[in-house]
Amino acid sequence: MTVRLSYENGTIRVDAGGSAGADGTGTDRIPPLPGVEDDPRSGTARAPAYRYAAIRRALSVAGVSVEDRVLADRPSGGDDDLALSTDYDLREYQADALAAWHDADDRGVLELPTGAGKTVIAIRAMVDLGVPTLVVVPTIDLLDQWERELDTEFDVPIGRFGGGEQRQEPITVSTYDSAYLKAEDVGDDFAFVVFDEVHHLGGEGYQDIARLLAAPARLGLTATFERPDGGHETVAELVGERVYALDVDDLAGDHLAPYDIRRMEVELTPEERERYEAKQGTFVGYLRESGITFTSGEDYRKLVMRSGNDPRAREALLAKSAAREIMMNAERKIERLADLLDRHREDRVIVFTAHTELVYRLSERFLIPAITAETGAKERREILERFRDGTYSRVVAANVLDEGVDVPDANVAVVLSGSGSEREFTQRLGRVLRPKDDGGRAILYELVSAETAEERVAGRRR
DNA sequence: TTGACTCAACATCCTTTGCTACAA
DNA sequence: TTGTAGGTTTCCATGTTGAGTCA
Structure with a gap:
């Protein structure tokens, strides 16, 4: 048969x-x-x-x-295996990671910190396999970076899905969004698929990209594999298990800069304390009265659903949101930031916050260029370019520089406020870990409002 | 080609306690 | 007595991104 x-x-x-x-x-x-x-x-x-x-x-x-006939029905009849070569030499851990992936039948996820050279490993894997490959990335910025990199490295035209272009070649780079739209059409055109920042693949809709592609060889790259919602288990099913993992401490001092994390507690002002306790009290009081207990983030979602038709639940959530804003944007954090900026006058500093409104306030007060989601692509490019060439020595940003953007190196990061996300924290730390010419240490300051829920939030991300 | 806009998708959003009704 | 589920079929708010449309 x-x-x-x-x-x-x-x-x-x-x-x-x-x-x-x-x-x-x-x-x-x-x-x-x-x-x-x-x-x-x-x-x-x-x-x-x-x-x-x-x-x-x-x-x-x-x-x-x-x-x-699965891959044989490609436009080229399946005869388009590629003779690729690369000049890259892999570092020892990169070679180990690649070997682990090959050992798992060319499937699986590599978890390596930002700056560890994940792209290089993927390029070497593409050379080893020599088959049509789709690279999927989350942002246009990464689309551009990968396209440049592959164009320099390989002597074949590089296709592109995304940013207004839909051009397919045996090696093609795509955004997750474009891949989602095209996967059904091109699902049998690629024998190898690379998912950069593969944790995105755990998202409800994006999972379909991996389901619709036939590519037997699959490589996922990320600095933070696990997702709080458990979505990494689906990723493991679709791409393969995590076959190799290193964290920042494995490479710090060697391939990444050595670093210190300094947590600084600040007190709320009496007026802030009063407002905070009132808002937090409204929230906690509602939980107590309605007998709601939290064991996981799931319970919080239930509360959100409840708020759709329960005005008191809605009021509780709004109060929680207001309390969060008070502790995250505390006045004394700004005073402390002034000290830090003064102390690090000679350094390159990135300031991170969770709220755009605070970004603009800091930008005005300290005369620092600001980047938020509202900053246009052109202006953003200009600011980062000036930060790179040294015209600017500091930048303040909301969540925009967390991932998928080529941010010039800095040696000091100040986290004024952030979520409890381990991923966000790792990415922010990664922004200061590029090895320094003078071998100097990187510093990340974390400002936390004392005796607020922020202490717990800060604990969760580490 | 650019810019302004809308839309959809994704991510985070959380407490320190122990009720009530119902099924096995 | 003990164990378990708990509004039904999503979405209070904010931040960020890419795709698509239109001028």
């Missing part, structure tokens, strides 16, 4: 070759295959495309002969 595999709209179609089975599906003699189910509408059996590699393996184990 021969089983025929082909790609159809994001699925792998499975037909028993030659004669159809008695039930008309043509699948009655096929051994059980991972993810394959009967599809009565088309009278065949099929599985989500991401199961392709597992199906191949199962058929091989069962000793079934296979007529595989």
Whole structure:
């Protein structure tokens, strides 16, 4: 018996070759295959495309002969294997990471800190496999960076999905958004897919990108694999398990700058304290009265749902939000920031906050260029360029510089306020860890309002 | 080509206690 | 007596991004 595999709209179609089975599906003699189910509408059996590699393996184990048309139906007829080469030499840990990935059948996630050279490993993997490859990235900025990098490294045209262009080549870079829109059409055109910042793939909609692609070889890159919502388990199913992990401390002092984290507590002013306690009291009081207890973030979502038709729940959430704003934007943090900026007059400083309004206040008060979501692409480029060439020695930003932006190196970071997200914290720290020419240490200051919920928030992210 | 706009998607959003009704 | 679920079929607010549309 021969089983025929082909790609159809994001699925792998499975037909028993030659004669159809008695039930008309043509699948009655096929051994059980991972993810394959009967599809009565088309009278065949099929599985989500991401199961392709597992199906191949199962058929091989069962000793079934296979007529595989999945990747062969590409425009080029499958004859487009690429002769790629690279001049990059991998560092020892990069080579170890790549070897671990190959050992896992060319699947899996590498968790390495920002600045560890994840791109280089991916390029080497592309050279090793020499097959059509799709690279998926979260932002236009990263799209540009990858395109430049691949263009310099390889002697083949680089395709691009995103930022207003839809140009496909054997090696193509795409945003997650464009990949989501095109995955069904191009799902059988690539034998290898690289997901940069792969934690994004845990998002509800983005998961479909990986499901619709047939590419048997899959590489995920991230600095922070685990997601608070457990989405990394889905990522592991779609891309492969985490096969190699290093954290910042494994590389600090060697390939990354040595660093110190200094937490500084500031007191709320009496007026802030009064407002904070009132707002926080409204929130906690509501929880107590309505018998709501928190064991996880899930419970918070339930409260949010409840607020849709319970005015008191809504009032409690608004009070919580106001309390958060008071502790995060405390007046004495700004005074402390003034001291720090004074102390680090000779250094390159990035100030991070959680609220845009505070960014503009700090920008006015200290005459520092500001970057928020409202800052246009052109202006943002100019500010970062001047920060890079030394015209500016400090920048204040909301959450925009956390990820996916090529930020010039700094050696001091001041986190005025942030979420409890471990990812956000790791990314912010990563902004000061590029090795210094003089071998100097990087410093991250974390300003926390004493005796507020912020102490717990700050504890959660570390 | 650029810029302004809208829209959709994603991420974070959290407390220190122990009620009430119902099923097994 | 003990164990368990708890509004049903999302979304209080803010920040950020990419895609698409239109002038």
